Amino acid sequence: MKTKQVLAASLALLLTGAIAACSGDDSGGGGGQDKPTNCTNTIPKPDAPVVTLWAWYPNTQLVVDNFNKAHDDVQVCWTNAGAGGDEYDKFQTAITAGKGAPDVVMLEADRIATFQIQKALVDLTDKGYQDVKANFSEGAWKDLSVGSGVYGAPIDGGPMGMIYRKDVFDKYKITPPTTWAEYETAAQKVKDAGGPLFGDFPANQPAYVTALLYQNGAQPFTYDPANKGEISIKLNDDASKKVLDYWAGLVKKGLVGKQDQFTPEYIAGVIGGKYGTYLSAAWAPGYLQGAGVGKGADAKVWATAPLPQWDPANPVSVNWGGSAFSVTSQAKDPALAAKVAFGVYADDASLKDGWENQIIFPLNLKVLKDPAFIDAKVGFFDGQQANKEVYVPAANAYKGMTYTPIGQYFYTAFTKQIAAINDGSKTGSEAADALQEDVVKYATEQGLTVK
Amino acid sequence: MTASTTGAVQTRKRRRRTNARQNLIGWLFVGPFGIVFLALLVLPICYALYLSLYQKTLMAGTTFAGFDNYLKAFDDPSFLKGVWFVIRFSLVLIPIQMIISLAIALILDEVTSRFARFSRLMIFLPYAIPTVIGALMWGFLYSRNFGPIADVFGAFGAAGPDLLSTNMIFYGLLNVVTWQWAGYYMIILYAALQGIDPTLYEAARIDGASRWQIIFRIKIRLLTPALVLILVFALIGTLQFFNEPKIIQQLAAGAIPDDFTPNMYAYQQAFTLANSNYSSTISFALGAVVFICVYVFMLATRKRGNFMS
Numbered sequence: 001m002k003t004k005q006v007l008a009a010s011l012a013l014l015l016t017g018a019i020a021a022c023s024g025d026d027s028g029g030g031g032g033q034d035k036p037t038n039c040t041n042t043i044p045k046p047d048a049p050v051v052t053l054w055a056w057y058p059n060t061q062l063v064v065d066n067f068n069k070a071h072d073d074v075q076v077c078w079t080n081a082g083a084g085g086d087e088y089d090k091f092q093t094a095i096t097a098g099k100g101a102p103d104v105v106m107l108e109a110d111r112i113a114t115f116q117i118q119k120a121l122v123d124l125t126d127k128g129y130q131d132v133k134a135n136f137s138e139g140a141w142k143d144l145s146v147g148s149g150v151y152g153a154p155i156d157g158g159p160m161g162m163i164y165r166k167d168v169f170d171k172y173k174i175t176p177p178t179t180w181a182e183y184e185t186a187a188q189k190v191k192d193a194g195g196p197l198f199g200d201f202p203a204n205q206p207a208y209v210t211a212l213l214y215q216n217g218a219q220p221f222t223y224d225p226a227n228k229g230e231i232s233i234k235l236n237d238d239a240s241k242k243v244l245d246y247w248a249g250l251v252k253k254g255l256v257g258k259q260d261q262f263t264p265e266y267i268a269g270v271i272g273g274k275y276g277t278y279l280s281a282a283w284a285p286g287y288l289q290g291a292g293v294g295k296g297a298d299a300k301v302w303a304t305a306p307l308p309q310w311d312p313a314n315p316v317s318v319n320w321g322g323s324a325f326s327v328t329s330q331a332k333d334p335a336l337a338a339k340v341a342f343g344v345y346a347d348d349a350s351l352k353d354g355w356e357n358q359i360i361f362p363l364n365l366k367v368l369k370d371p372a373f374i375d376a377k378v379g380f381f382d383g384q385q386a387n388k389e390v391y392v393p394a395a396n397a398y399k400g401m402t403y404t405p406i407g408q409y410f411y412t413a414f415t416k417q418i419a420a421i422n423d424g425s426k427t428g429s430e431a432a433d434a435l436q437e438d439v440v441k442y443a444t445e446q447g448l449t450v451k
Numbered sequence: 452m453t454a455s456t457t458g459a460v461q462t463r464k465r466r467r468r469t470n471a472r473q474n475l476i477g478w479l480f481v482g483p484f485g486i487v488f489l490a491l492l493v494l495p496i497c498y499a500l501y502l503s504l505y506q507k508t509l510m511a512g513t514t515f516a517g518f519d520n521y522l523k524a525f526d527d528p529s530f531l532k533g534v535w536f537v538i539r540f541s542l543v544l545i546p547i548q549m550i551i552s553l554a555i556a557l558i559l560d561e562v563t564s565r566f567a568r569f570s571r572l573m574i575f576l577p578y579a580i581p582t583v584i585g586a587l588m589w590g591f592l593y594s595r596n597f598g599p600i601a602d603v604f605g606a607f608g609a610a611g612p613d614l615l616s617t618n619m620i621f622y623g624l625l626n627v628v629t630w631q632w633a634g635y636y637m638i639i640l641y642a643a644l645q646g647i648d649p650t651l652y653e654a655a656r657i658d659g660a661s662r663w664q665i666i667f668r669i670k671i672r673l674l675t676p677a678l679v680l681i682l683v684f685a686l687i688g689t690l691q692f693f694n695e696p697k698i699i700q701q702l703a704a705g706a707i708p709d710d711f712t713p714n715m716y717a718y719q720q721a722f723t724l725a726n727s728n729y730s731s732t733i734s735f736a737l738g739a740v741v742f743i744c745v746y747v748f749m750l751a752t753r754k755r756g757n758f759m760s
Contacts, residue, residue: 085723088723089722089723092722092723092725093722095725096725096727117509118509118725202705203704203705204704204705229510258705260702260703260704260705263701263702264591264594264597264702265594265595265596265615265702268594268596268597269596272596274596405509406509408723408724409724412708412709412710412719412723415704415705415708415709416708418705419617419704419705419706419708422617422705423616423617423618423705445508446508446509446510447508447509447510447511448509448510
């Protein structure tokens, strides 16, 4: 009897101990440790101080290895925390928790203001920015700046162009349209003849639609932290309404798709010849090829041309996507982290690997002026000199955008309105008004003064 | 006399000591559960309640707000629309699920062959498939470019419905959830049916009851407790709808916005918009809605039960 009781009691104690041990083990965050052990890469020089990095590009392993080989005073420990939204959610959680963020994080330019306002990023103006300032264009820096501070080291950009199918254009006897009016006419002509759709209006890519608004001279946001929480929001001005009404018209006439992008469904449509054009950025060929486009029946049919314009006399270049390395305010040694941010993906070998395999469109002027890059014949475009004809001029003409500190909310709200345009429940103008109201309301709730 | 008194006192003392020791052992047995219960359920709930009383904004930081967040939640179109959606969804989904699972359970109870056993397993199988995989799979089956539904409609020269579009997503999700859960509810009902004493059927047959009369007058009557149980499970699960829409959102972001259901809205507030305070408020508000719905339902079925008996 007694033995049984003792046994039971000790078992209970043991269990309790085991559970307590489980719950006590929460010190695994990346930022809290002195020597991170969960790196994806192997660190060749274990004695040097280590900087942790989150990045998702497919050749990051090579890029990190290049950096670690070339540096004795610092080593990079890399983790892939997910691409885009997944990584931002994790980073956001780490910011809220106050620990667990890496020293250096890869961010798309349009997210920087969102994290900057939460004081999650370190200003790099006095941490090596001056030394590399001349390596990048003004537009590239403007994209990564909030007010007078610079919060990222540029990696790549997404100058936009119009990717199209030569075979479709030949068959229906059209030349690449240079204005949006011509674009619609061509789309109608192809549709009437039973041809494919002319592009797509995806609800899940608000950043792309925002770029289209910018192209017509819209300035959705003006924001400078120096003005103590003042922001101007103009999402329903005439320029924005004109663009959204134009696209709502294309949707209504059935000239464009209404499909979310970066989904198997969209890619299946592209491969299946459902789309005659793809308005996208310079990184698109890499993405499309990775997804299997241009390898079967649609090999050698793709070409690219400059994006159609609203006013051909004053062409405007816009950008979609592109990333930077930012130093987080949880970095143990911000100066060292800044060195990594500016140094990773900045060496010639890494950049060459990036652009040759079409993983990135580099922003480094060294590459943009390099004849090998400019004159490169792109395999996906059947040997077309895409950089020279389309993307380098677009990148050079790009002036940069001002992004909003409430970017996450803005994109969510915009997705809803694009969906409303697509299902026909709102016109472009109505969607713009609803978007303006929604975003202004949120900004006011967040304590921003809306001008 | 004296001796016996001392003896009684000692016995009482000993008994008290035994009681104390037994109590201690009892607590030790409850301990593991108690600690887990406190640490992983009670404490987080208290912490969430505490969080929900504060307000966090980008500019002003965190301030005490009292019940302002709750007032805001019950005036927030995103939250209210989400609640309305899950209620509508429950009203359509639960009857469909119950009828299907009840019908299958009754058929399987009638038929005893190897085929019946095989069917039972096959119908239960979807429940064994993880929700994430089930949702992804249906997302692909709904595809208009490579899904079989489009092919079937194509064979008749018609365009298949886009079950991932804004107007049709309700039915798309309805199908996924029914497919996933009907088998599980069927097993519960089937087990309850197997527990019914067969002599009842025999007696009914002797009294001249037909097969249908046995089903409606005996089987379904005796299944009522199991049906109520299923209903409560389904109601709570559906009001907390999250997994399926969150997964299918990857394929249909336009049709499933971030505030599609209250739970998704809470997730967005916490992990995308960095507002764990408002997220906690929404979770509690949803908890209140679930509580009210279940309470109303229990009240209704209790009355119904009285009426029936």
